[in-house]
Amino acid sequence: MVVKKSSLPNTLWHSVKGRSKEFLSTTSLHGLKYVWDSRLHGWVQLYFGKVFLIVLCVAINLALNVFNKWESTPVIIGISSTMTPIQDIPFPAITVCSMNKAINSKVAHFQPGTLEYAMLQKTCSQDYNYTQYRYVKPHTKKDTFANFIMNVSHKCDEMIVSCIFEQKSFPCTDLFREFLVDEGICCVFNILHPYYLYKHSATTIRDYTSSNGLTDIAIDWHPIRGYPKQLPAGFYPRRGIGVGIANGLQIVLNGHVDDYYCSSTNGQGFKMLMYNSIDQARLKESGLPIMLGHETNYRIVPNSYEAVANIRGIDRQRRQCIFSDEQELLFYKYYTRRNCEAECDADHFVKLCNCIPFHLPLIYRNATVCHVSHFDCVERAETEIVDGESTVCKELCLPSCHDIQYFPNPFSIPTIPFNQRGVKVQNEYFKNYSTDYIRTNLAIVNFYHDDNYFRSNVRSSYTGITEYMSLTGGIMSLMFGFSVVFISELFYFIFLRSIFEYMRYYCSRRRSQVNTL
Known part of the structure; x- marks a missing residue:
């Protein structure tokens, strides 16, 4: 029994060695059969071994380049092969x-210090101190800043x-x-x-x-x-x-x-x-x-x-565009980059001034429209937007995948x-x-x-899955003959053949035990 146990590792070693030699001498990979061919001179075996290792390293490097390009450039913009008629858009x-913001005959009589004069200065983008109006609120819809602009401007x-x-x-x-x-x-x-x-x-x-x-x-x-x-x-x-x-x-x-x-x-x-x-x-x-x-x-x-x-x-951050049904906006039914950025600006005003200017989307139904009492804060918020304070929100506003400009x-x-x-x-x-x-x-x-x-x-x-496999497979096949057949061979020698040999060994052992009894 002791002899049998000590010979078991040797038996396994010889089995693995023999199977590896058989695999390398019969595999579909180019060059390996020369490495294990004992009939060749040693320098020939060494030559083909070095060639195989060099080619393997080059192939892996090229395959990694293809993978990196697949990861870094998932989407490419090309020109359509068909013409689009202008009747389709x-x-x-x-x-x-x-460019005239107010009709002279309607505003020339406004006196400094009045509420109308303060709104006129904002309409004309003039520097003005609105501190005295910080508690003024519109009593009716006619008192709103939007209605003021309607009253003093030219109609269409x-x-x-x-x-x-x-x-x-x-x-x-x-x-x-x-x-x-x-x-x-x-x-x-x-x-x-x-x-x-x-x-x-x-x-x-x-x-x-x-x-x-x-x-x-x-x-x-x-x-x-x-x-x-x-x-x-x-x-x-x-x-x-x-x-x-x-x-x-x-x-x-x-x-x-x-x-x-x-x-x-x-x-x-x-x-x-x-x-x-x-x-x-x-x-x-x-x-x-x-x-x-x-x-x-x-x-x-x-x-x-x-x-x-x-x-x-493909993840939207990698493809750098958003389909119109992928992202919901608060006010607009259709997603576009411009609409998304407008909502970002509106949100910036809400957070800073607790109101939304009349020209921006009402992203909340109960939002307050900015009035004279908010003008000092509105000007600060406008300056921050120009300086890029709301860029964190706007960075998420990717272009539309389908868009017309x-x-x-x-x-x-x-x-x-x-x-x-x-x-x-x-x-x-x-x-x-x-x-x-x-x-x-x-x-x-x-x-x-x-x-x-x-x-x-x-x-x-x-590069989709098909293109990626074609490029990678072409490189591997060109360099050392790698193919799906090689994977089948590897699976056979490592798993299937070992399982079959174990089953045969197990069956023969059971028969021996039965015969002994």
Whole structure:
């Protein structure tokens, strides 16, 4: 018995050694069979052994490079192989604001020290000490700061006096809605209806619609699904039908220069912004100027982003975009980066001043809208936002995976002055005014597409599972013949063969015991 026990380790060693030699001499991996071939010279075995180790290290290094690229660059943005017609996307939402913040004839009589004068200074972005008003609260809705701006500013039917869309003349109140944005009361064309845009009603603060209303039917445009399949005869947000000025939007603006009181910039005129119909407009920092006495043409350049469905499995921080149904906003029904950042700003005001300015989303139903008593705090909060205090929240506002942005072509904005006497214009509206009045107060603006099609940017996985296995498998196969068959061989020699040999040994031992009995 002692001899048998002492010989057991030797038996196992010889078994493992023999099996390893058999595996290495018969494996599908290139080069290993030469290492264990005793018929070859020692230097030949050493040569192939070193070659195999070097190739193995190179292959592992290359495979790690592929893995690191897979981890660091999970998504790549490419150009769509198909063209998208402009009829498949909305005509851009266009917001136009007058640089004049107050009508002189309505505010010139305000006396310093009064509540109206204090609100006027805030409207005109003037430095003012609001300490004496820190306990003042609006008694009625008419006393709010938003209502004050409505009373002292030009209405849309006064600012936009002529509208032609797709070769048809419309009452401007049928095309434009009056909204309060960061530049005050502005006129917005082709924005999504508030019912589809906001989660809860805030029309007394967010949406000042002209009394005539909009004649077309409001529909819900979705950034992924697009337009509904069944569309009424007249609807908005409208979509483009063709290229050129004749198929675009032409508006005539009246600046009412003689009634200017204060300007949001260093000059007279208007500001304009083109953006997605479901976005939050920001005119103060992003608006483009429109000069009075000129005709300005803006060629629309759509920039669309799409995403393939298989990138949903990639973490949003790694793919750097968010699908619209992945993140809920507090006020907006649709997620976009601009809407998310607007809610971050609103939250910053709530935390610092316990109120929300009229132009930001009411992220809480019972939130207080900032009034004169909050103006000192509001100015501090505005300074902190400009300095980047709310960037922690905004860092989580990733771009939308499906998004549309509109840009005016910066190389095609010619201005045609009206300051030459004898110049005739085609718009019938100008026949009612003298050349001097046109040159001083009026402006023509054209918005139009210059191409019927455009290509979208598509987010797709840079290296998916299939591509990753192909790249890694190609490297391993090229270097030393690694394949799935090798894994099967390894599994056979380590597990299956050991199990079979043990079962055979166990069965033979049982038979020996039975025969002994």
